[in-house]
Amino acid sequence: MNVIEINHLTKVYGKSRGISDVSFQVKEGEIFGFIGPNGAGKSTTIRLLLSLIYPTSGNATIFGKDVVKYASEIKKEIGYLPSEVFYYDNMKVKDLLKYSASFYKKDCTKRIKELAEIMELDLTKKIDDLSLGNKKKVGIVQGLLHEPKLIILDEPTSGLDPLMQQRFFDLLEKENQKGATILFSSHILSEVQRLCDRVAIIKEGKIVQVEKIRTLKENNYKKFKLETISELDFNYFKVDGVNQLKIVGKTVSFIFKGNINTITEKIANIEIANLWVEEPDLEEIFMHFYQREE
Amino acid sequence: MNMFLQELKAYQKPTIIWSISIVAIVILFMALFPAFSRDADEFMKVLEGFPEELTRAIGLTFETLTNVLGYFSYAFLYIKLCGAVQAMNLGLSIVSKETRNKTAEFLFTKPVTRTQVLTSKLLAAVTSLLFTNLLFLFSVIVTVEIVKTADYSRQGLWMIAASLFFLQLIFLGLGMFTAVFIPRVKSVISVSLGLVFAFFIVGMISSSTDDEGLRYLTPFNYVNDYYIIEHLNYEMQYIGIGLAIICLTVILSFVIYRKKDIHSV
Numbered sequence: 001m002n003v004i005e006i007n008h009l010t011k012v013y014g015k016s017r018g019i020s021d022v023s024f025q026v027k028e029g030e031i032f033g034f035i036g037p038n039g040a041g042k043s044t045t046i047r048l049l050l051s052l053i054y055p056t057s058g059n060a061t062i063f064g065k066d067v068v069k070y071a072s073e074i075k076k077e078i079g080y081l082p083s084e085v086f087y088y089d090n091m092k093v094k095d096l097l098k099y100s101a102s103f104y105k106k107d108c109t110k111r112i113k114e115l116a117e118i119m120e121l122d123l124t125k126k127i128d129d130l131s132l133g134n135k136k137k138v139g140i141v142q143g144l145l146h147e148p149k150l151i152i153l154d155e156p157t158s159g160l161d162p163l164m165q166q167r168f169f170d171l172l173e174k175e176n177q178k179g180a181t182i183l184f185s186s187h188i189l190s191e192v193q194r195l196c197d198r199v200a201i202i203k204e205g206k207i208v209q210v211e212k213i214r215t216l217k218e219n220n221y222k223k224f225k226l227e228t229i230s231e232l233d234f235n236y237f238k239v240d241g242v243n244q245l246k247i248v249g250k251t252v253s254f255i256f257k258g259n260i261n262t263i264t265e266k267i268a269n270i271e272i273a274n275l276w277v278e279e280p281d282l283e284e285i286f287m288h289f290y291q292r293e294e
Numbered sequence: 295m296n297m298f299l300q301e302l303k304a305y306q307k308p309t310i311i312w313s314i315s316i317v318a319i320v321i322l323f324m325a326l327f328p329a330f331s332r333d334a335d336e337f338m339k340v341l342e343g344f345p346e347e348l349t350r351a352i353g354l355t356f357e358t359l360t361n362v363l364g365y366f367s368y369a370f371l372y373i374k375l376c377g378a379v380q381a382m383n384l385g386l387s388i389v390s391k392e393t394r395n396k397t398a399e400f401l402f403t404k405p406v407t408r409t410q411v412l413t414s415k416l417l418a419a420v421t422s423l424l425f426t427n428l429l430f431l432f433s434v435i436v437t438v439e440i441v442k443t444a445d446y447s448r449q450g451l452w453m454i455a456a457s458l459f460f461l462q463l464i465f466l467g468l469g470m471f472t473a474v475f476i477p478r479v480k481s482v483i484s485v486s487l488g489l490v491f492a493f494f495i496v497g498m499i500s501s502s503t504d505d506e507g508l509r510y511l512t513p514f515n516y517v518n519d520y521y522i523i524e525h526l527n528y529e530m531q532y533i534g535i536g537l538a539i540i541c542l543t544v545i546l547s548f549v550i551y552r553k554k555d556i557h558s559v
Contacts, residue, residue, distance in 0.1 A: 013555075047556075050402070050403050051402075052398070052399065052402055052403070052555070052556040053555035053556060053557070054553070054555060071407070072405050072406055072407045072410075073405065074405075075403060075404060075405040075406075076405040078403065080399070080403040082399045084396070086395060086396035086397050086399070086400070087397060087400060088300075088304070088395070088397055089395070099296065099300060100400070100404070102296040103296065103404040103405055103406065104405065142400070
């Protein structure tokens with residue numbers, strides 16, 4: 001079953017920003033990465049899902065219900081963490097969380113305590129006095145306290161130190177194991193790579209690709225680096241499938257996608273001093289998507 | 295209910311400050327009445343030297359000024375100004391606060407509809423205004439009773455003083471309506487002072503020229519205190535217009551608020 005279904009969603013603001021014809025599905029129980037550079041349309045898409053803004057055309061459903069028509073009903077089961085958290089300044093953390101919990105028809109006191117303990121959040125402080133990282137923690141607790149079935153995270157890790165980030169990811173994985181679906185938007189690839197099952201890549205308001213993380217990495221992308229005995233003609237490795245070719249002195253590096261034999265043949269024909277073949281990380285593959293379209 | 299209480303709490307402080315200020319104006323003005331009525335004759339002579347347009351514009355009418363009711367209605371002009379600013383502030387705030395303080399993403403991602411949000415806010419604002427009006431009415435009745443030199447029409451006093459709430463509801467509506475149109479209200483007080491003073495000045499011009507057409511344009515003149523003193527009645531066509539403005543601005547605000555995009559920071 002699809003928890004989120006986005007069909008040809010388009011939002012035009014003025015002339016420049018917005019998204020056009022975005023479609024993808026998020027299945028129940030998966031951690032779905034939504035990735036792209038700043039300003040590509042990640043937040044716009046999420047804000048459309050939460051009906052903070054309304055689509056120009058196209059539609060989206062969550063739990064099979066239209067996000068505009070059934071907005072308030074759907075939100076009972078959504079936990080949302082915005083990229084920048086702002087709360088009523090003159091409230092204490094405890095009061096804010098209580099206020100947040102009062103919107104859901106269940107008792108969340110135990111859960112608040114539990115989450116605050118995991119995230120090491122002091123409930124008695126005033127929100128005004130909190131650092132950015134601590135405000136973010138309030139956001140995390142606030143987003144998870146009602147045990148939502150769908151968790152939507154918009155660049156959630158900014159401001160968290162590595163230890164807290166780790167705890168937060170563990171928390172998300174636990175929620176996921178309990179059955180929660182997670183939509184995780186980020187421009188930091190390593191965290192998406194670590195957490196997500198599938199990923200949608202967005203660029204300038206359009207979806208470039210939706211792939212399983214594994215496929216994306218295994219899709220015969222290999223990172224080659226070799227040292228040659230003598231200097232090489234630059235065009236020697238310029239064959240189909242070679243990307244990001246760099247030659248610095250006697251060191252050659254590139255990313256290759258395709259039949260691996262074409263490259264091993266090429267390498268066999270020259271004298272080399274050393275050779276590394278590695279799995280490229282997502283970032284390098286990602287750069288490949290971006291560069292190809294330029 | 296949770297949103298209503300939260301909103302009520304958010305406006306608690308300003309409401310108390312506005313209420314105290316309005317009560318202070320009442321006490322200040324009414325405390326001067328005994329001295330004023332003692333020297334009324336001399337004061338009148340000074341006033342007669344003023345151009346008639348000016349005295350009318352600032353709400354002075356000789357025939358009634360020596361009476362406590364007439365004197366009160368003179369003071370009431372400035373209380374109305376205060377009350378209008380308070381109501382306009384509230385109207386602007388309830389619509390624009392979440393976007394200005396960037397808490398929109400908190401509130402609007404909760405399982406509530408925009409109509410529920412705005413209804414709670416509107417009810418909290420009206421409750422705050424009711425609180426102010428109760429204090430105001432109480433202070434008026436007490437001070438007038440203390441300083442009166444002769445009998446006056448109680449009904450007239452009630453009718454004048456109660457019109458503050460009516461005026462405030464109009465400005466509450468106008469404030470909401472203004473805020474749904476301005477994408478980002480940076481400073482509530484500057485917008486509200488600007489608009490309220492514009493209406494106030496139109497009101498002064500309308501009073502001084504007795505221009506009936508102009509009178510329709512400013513809520514400040516929908517209730518004419520001197521008309522009440524003479525006839526013990528409101529002028530119904532103006533009350534009708536006021537009610538229409540309240541309904542129209544509130545309904546339109548709701549319609550637009552529901553369809554509006556909530557933009558990010």
